[in-house]
Structure formats: structure tokens, C-alpha cells
Amino acid sequence: IGDYRNAYVGKYEFDDLRNPVNDAKDMAKVLTNLGFKVILKLNLKTRAAMKKAVLEFRENLPETGAVGLFYFSGHGFQYQNANYLVPTKAVMPTALDIEDEVLRTDYVLRHLEQANRQGVNIVILDACRDSIPTDFFDDRKNKGLFEADFKAGFTNMQAPIGSLIAYATAPNTTSWGGLPNERNSVYTKHLLKALRDKPDVNITRLLMSVRKGVIQETKNAQVQQVPWDSVSLTDPFYFAQPTSITPPPPSPDPFAPGQVFSDRLQNGSSGPEMVVIPAGRFRMGDIQDGGASDEKPVHWVNVDQFAMGKYEVTVGEYLRFVRKTGSHAPEWMETGSDYNIKTGTDDHYKKLGSVLTNENHPIVGISWHDAVAYAEWLSQQTGKQYRLPTEAEWEYAARASTETKYWWGNDIGSNKANCDGCGSRWDNKQTAPVGSFSANPYGLYDTVGNVWEWNADPWHGNYEGAPTDGRVWEGGDESSRVLRGGSWYYNPSNVRTAFRIRDYPDYRYVSYGFRVAARAF
Template sequence: MGRVLIGIIVLLGLAGVAVAAGGVKGQPAAGTVVRDRLRDGTPGPELVVIPAGSFRMGAIHGGGDPDEKPVHKVTIPRPFAMGRYEITFAEYDRFCQATGREKPKDGRRWFPFSNWGRDRRPVMNVTWNDAVAYTRWLSEQTGQRYRLPSESEWEYAARGGIEEPNWWGFSVGENRANCKGCGSTWDNKKTAPVGSFGANPFGLYDTAGNVWEWCQDTWHESYESAPSDGKAWEGGEDKRRVQRGGSFGSKPRYIRSSARGRGNPDGRYVYLGLRVLREL
């Protein structure tokens, strides 16, 4: 049954979030952890299969910022595989070694002794262009189609079928994420190793806080005329790119699933990293 798309709809969270159960023939079922091999035989990033479905995008319960409106329905027509974690320094450093790129600093760039550690910490100080180059390298290494998620794919996956402001509920709670005021060891100090907090209902870690994550889309000031098919919204006069998820230095309102950020594609910051998507 898990190999054939069946006519059962599972309702997750509040009304308005419909996720198709089962999988497509020849594709792994939703929730499956996927890990491709690189050319040297070593494993690539861990991915989780996200089901196709529909959801309401934006500040559903009011509040939020003007750029989170109007709330609109988006349909994700096909399942995809999303990074289980934010890309780590260990994963990104392998890319740098293979391509001769300079490794990004694991701390504040202008402070010579600001080093927070690499390995399982999320990579940071990477530009949007760096992030795209990394996804292209993964594609070349694996023969699969890697890319940055569209903004709507990102929010759909981050919500995990939940319409509340955070995937765990309305309030920020205690020790649910790494942000300024989230009650963790790393709050407003530095990044946490990936996977230090619980996973959302789709099995993704750190979609709230730790580091902002680049998306494919160019920045638009609102969702007026936004696509409803899950594709990236590109074009327009503003060349900045969308960032999602908030960071260790963000206030709780900016780690909500609908909160948005943006930045120049050549900007690199201590609070900014990436998560990858693989098409199925």
C-alpha cells in the first residue's frame, strides 16, 4: 500500500492542512530517511521524504508582519526530500575541499578568536551564491537533482502539517529551539549542534532558530500575486533572496513558521546557513 498513491487523506494539525498518505510508485514513502552516496562512496546529507499536499501559507492566526500576508492556499503537487538537518560544517567543508573554495569561518568573521566549532554545527557565513553552488555540486556528485527549497516548500515542510505559529504550538515554550529567549544553553550566544532539539511532525530538525536558511525565491514585500503551486517566486526589481527560520539571535516572533527574512545574495553572516531539497 505504501508504494501506490491511494485515495486517503490524512489531516494533520488544524483544518486546512491536507497531506496525501502513502507514496508514489517507485518512490520512497513519506517520512523515509534518504541518503545519497557521493562519488567517493561517502554519504551525503540526510534527507526526509515530505509528502505532497496543500496548506495555508502566511500569518494564519493574525499578527505577524505585513510581508506574511495575505494568507493563501498553496498546493505542493509532488513529494520531495528535504534536508533532515541544516547543512553542517562537516558537509560543507567536504565541498570546499573538493572544489578549492575557501572554507567559511565558524564564528564572527571580524573577531580572530571567535570560533564556535565545526563538525555538527550548522554551516554559516555562506552567501546565497555559495548555497546554490553547494546544491549543484551535490547534484553532480549524486546524479540527483538538488536545489534550495522554494519559500512555500520551506514553510510547508517547516510547519509539518501544523497551522499554529510554531510547529509545537502557540507559545515559544522552553528549550524547543535556539533563539533569543527560547531557554536553551545557546540562546543569543552561538549556534547549537544540529539536532539538539526535537523534530517537527515531518521529521525535520531546527526549522525554528539556530541559523536562518536561504531559499530560492527573490524577495517580495507581500504575497499579493504569489504562486500557489509551490514553485519559487523569482523575478521583479528586488534582487534580495528570501531567508527563513530565524536564528540563535532572533526573538521568538522571528522563529515562527511564517516569519520571513531577506538578504543580498552575496551577503554572508554568522546567523545564516542553508538546508537542501532533493527532487523525487
């Protein structure tokens, strides 16, 4: 392998974090054995010391291109959508002190990107531990001065071209430091094992094996840890030369969290795109307070891994089903209906104009029974199990490891979704093409606004006695079914992730649509 690779390994020593010392030393040893020139820094007390270490690392990167690897073990946090690494003696009496006391992660990314444009850059962050030392905030108890914008987890960062960022845990969540009698953190333990056992595996598959190991080890923990990564590599990367001279292209595990797949229909065409949602545990309901009584009490729910539609079911996808079966036409196509856009007298649907029949817009005007029939048809066509998501699955996937009103925060912002007041060009006018806005951290589009989405569950007036395992909550008002997500002409308070409404299962409306869920894995 030679010495063309360079690695920086950093950590610090808070009393409540025993593992990072071992994490850093063990990573340094493994990387040295793999041919890296390692710069190991321990107990960096100040932001200046951390910057100095980063600059030393940069200076050691060859000008002709290299593999630059930055590994950090210890405390990190998120503040106002920026991520920070914390030195041992950081003291932040107020929010004004943050930039002077701690180091932004993008400082590291910028130096790597500028100094190693021709090479491969890898950043591994085993941070965001489940405890944040009160020392950060001085002994004057000033944490409250900026606690509302302070978050223990990292926000998602997009890897620059030619780079990879690996996180110990998913965005906006914390990681487990490790058991008292274990040498390493949960994440680094599995990372070390993968680097020792299979360094000749493509890095994306190597990180998949790390993710599976961490998910399995923390499945019974209060909060399950799901490692995450952002990849913009342009070529395969291996820590060690594969044994085969011409290694076959990697075959990603189609059932790994975040993977997208599409089952084949009987005519050879593709079904809807589905995203694998990781198993986990979350708080369901009105976490931010201020919501309706039917969003309470807030309660913990465990959800098994399953798949969810990447987009709301589109006009093109649904009408293919209608043409094949000759049934379950949307209300605006139904023969003899007053709402038929060609022969009817009511303009309820006509006001949507051409988007109503545009194949890339979400289907509307379908009932809960229609949505269930479509899912059953998909099951028959593919030989796989399709269904409507349960209400717990829907909120879990829509939240995507967040606890704010919307997956991006507590403010609706501008042009992040389609609703009456969302700041998009479709607001209070019509549906938007699916995928017009950014996806949430789980890779799902349009979980805020656009169209209401039918869920499998019958209606319950509140969450008293709700299941804790994510299944359909039977009983309740069987004459009504749940809809979630809001729509293009509802206001921002009604498109919150926790907001819920109900309607008759045979009722069809201009803003009612759905997305499908698929089998558990």
C-alpha cells in the same frame, strides 16, 4: 492462524457520518476471515460504555501474549495536546466536561500495553473527520468557551515498544469521511482493500500502500489526506502467513513520505540525509495574525512531493565541498578576509568559539551564491537534482501540517529550539549541534531558530500575486533573496514559521546557513 488474535472494532452513529457503520462491520468481517476473535461494538453512547468495551477487550487478551488490534471509526479531536474518541451522546458545555464525556486515546493504549506486554498491539484510528458535530458542545452554543485549545485533528502519539498506531491522516489534520455514494471512508476503503488483497505483506509496507492510495484519491481535494503511523514493532508483523517460509526482509519504498535517504557521492561517502516530504495543500503566511505585512495575504499553496534536508547543512558537510572544489570558503576561512578567525582582525565570528568549526554544527558565514554552488556540487556528485528549497516548500515543510506560530503550538515554550528567549543553553550565545531538539511531524530538525536558512526565491514585499503551486516566485527584487527560520540570537517573534527576512545574495553573516532540497518524486 488460529484464534490467538483478538480485535476490538468500535464506531458510533452520528447522522452526519454514514460511513463508520459500514467501516466497522466490514473491518470486523475481514478480521474474522483473517483469524481474529472480533468484538464488534456499535453506537456506544457514553464514555462509560466505551470504557466498558475496552475493558471487555482487555479481558479477552490471552495472558501468554497475543495480537491485540483496536480499530475505531468516527469522530475524534485534540484538546491541549491530548487526543479523544467521542461517543454518540457526548455533550461538552465547557472544557471542564471533556474528561467526563469523551475517552482519551491513551486509555486504550495503557490497557493494551499492560495486558499484552508479550504480544503485538495495533491501534488503527479512522477519526478526525472533516466535520465536528455541534452536538458535542450542547445547544447552548458554548463551543467558544474552549475553542482556542480545541483542534479537529489528532496530535502525534508515540507508539509504545512492540506496538503500532495507524492514523487515517497526519497530525493536526482532518480526514475525509467518504463520498455520499461510497460505502466506506476514504482511509478504511483502502485499508480493507489492502487487507483483502495482500494480508501476507509486512504491515509497514501494507500501510504504505494504503497511504499511497489515499494520497492519490485526495490529491485534488481542498485538503489532501496523508495517512500517518507511529511504529515501535520489534519484529515484522503479517496479517497472514507469507507464502515464502523465510520471507525476504521488506524493502521500504525510499520515496514514501517520511522515508529518509542519502545519496552516494563519487568517493562512496554519503551525502546529507534527506526526508521525503508528502505532497499536499496548505495555508501560507500569517495565519495567526499579528505578523508583518510581508507575511500577507494568507493564501493556499499546493506542493508536490519532494525531499528536504533532515538537518541544516553542517560544517563537516560544507567543508568537504570546499576542500574538493577549492572554492566558496565560508567568510571565516577566506584567505585575506578581516573575518578570518586565524588571521583577521574582526572578531565577528570568533565570538562563536569552537562551535564554528565543530563538524556537527550548522555552517554559517556563507552567502546565497555559496549555498547554490553547494547544491550544484551535490547534483554533480550524485547524479541527482539538488537545489535550495522554494520559499513555499520551506514553509510547508516547516509547518508540517500545522497552522500555529511554531510547529508545536503558539507558545515558544522552553528548550524546544535555539533562539534569544527559547530557553536552551545555546540561546543568544552560539549555534546548537544539529538535531539537538525534537523533529517536527515531517521529521525535520531545527526549522525554528539555530540559523537562518537561504531559500531559492527573490524577495517580494508581500504575497499579492504569489504562485499557488509551490514553485520559485520569479521577479520581485532580484537583488535580494529570502531567508527563513530565525536564528540563535533572534527573539521568539522572529523565529515564527511565517516570519521572513531578506538579504543580498552575496552577503555572509554569522547566523546565515541553509538546508538543501532534492528532486520531486
